[in-house]
Amino acid sequence: MEWYYILALIGTGLAAGFINTTAGGGSMLTLPLLMFLGLPANVANGTNRIAILLQNVIGVNTFRQKKILDITTDYKLAIPAILGSIIGAFFAVEVDEALLKKIIAGLMVGMFLLVILKPDAWVKEQVGAIDAKPTVLQYVIFFFIGLYGGFIQMGVGFLLLAGLVLGCGHNLVKANALKVYIVLIYTVFTLGIFIYHKQVDITAGLILAAGNMMGAWLGVHFQVKGGAKYVRYVLILALVIVILNLFGVFN
Secondary structure (H helix, E strand, O other), X not given: OOHHHHHHHHHHHHHHHHHHHHOOOOHHHHHHHHHHOOOOHHHHXXXXXXXXXXXXXXXHHHHHHOOOOOOOOOOOOHHHHHHHHHHHHHHHHHOOHHHHHHHHHHHHHHHHXXXXXXXXXXXXXXXXXXXOOOOHHHHHHHHHHHHHHHHOOOOHHHHHHHHHHHHOOOOHHHHHHHHHHHHHHHHHXXXXXXXXXXXXXXXXXXXXXXXXHHHHHXXXXXXXXXXXXXXXXXXXXXXXXXXXXXXXXXX
């Protein structure tokens, strides 16, 4: 692999890791790059999971050190997401890219409107919601979010944030910590499925992961220092960029 390809992977991974741990949509940067470097779309989809996995190992560890994440109590919603992701990964090879882009674009527009029209919900916690046992509806919602995440990683962070903030009452910093943890757990399973189906380029994935891991570390420290208010601004900016990209503005 040429040296400038390596630099491109690390640099893009750095940006993606920061975006993924503070908002979502980092795979909108990494997937096109992997395909630009010559990987088929399905292999790029699988290869990207290596970077996501290692990025989130760093993210989860740093969130735990900052005492924002407690996996002994915060694991419950990861269970339905794991089940959904396994099913989604098995369907990933059948992805219709054109239709999928339209679906993602619609979801991102909806997320953007929620962040703009209900700003307080993304900053303040709902009293009494944090320690409550997840409801059946929440389990169902996170199952389908996992299904989507297993199918294709792009945009799943936004869906998880919506479920964790608007559905479960966490502020953005706590929600980001939980999001990173949930994605880490289910990516262990989905990456295994992609590897089994020979849809992973290990070398490219590990180089990309080096950047993602650095970006994740920076992203967590930014959140702890800035708090939910500033993370919301990053979320809005990321959503705008992703939406414009999905509608072909940057093409």
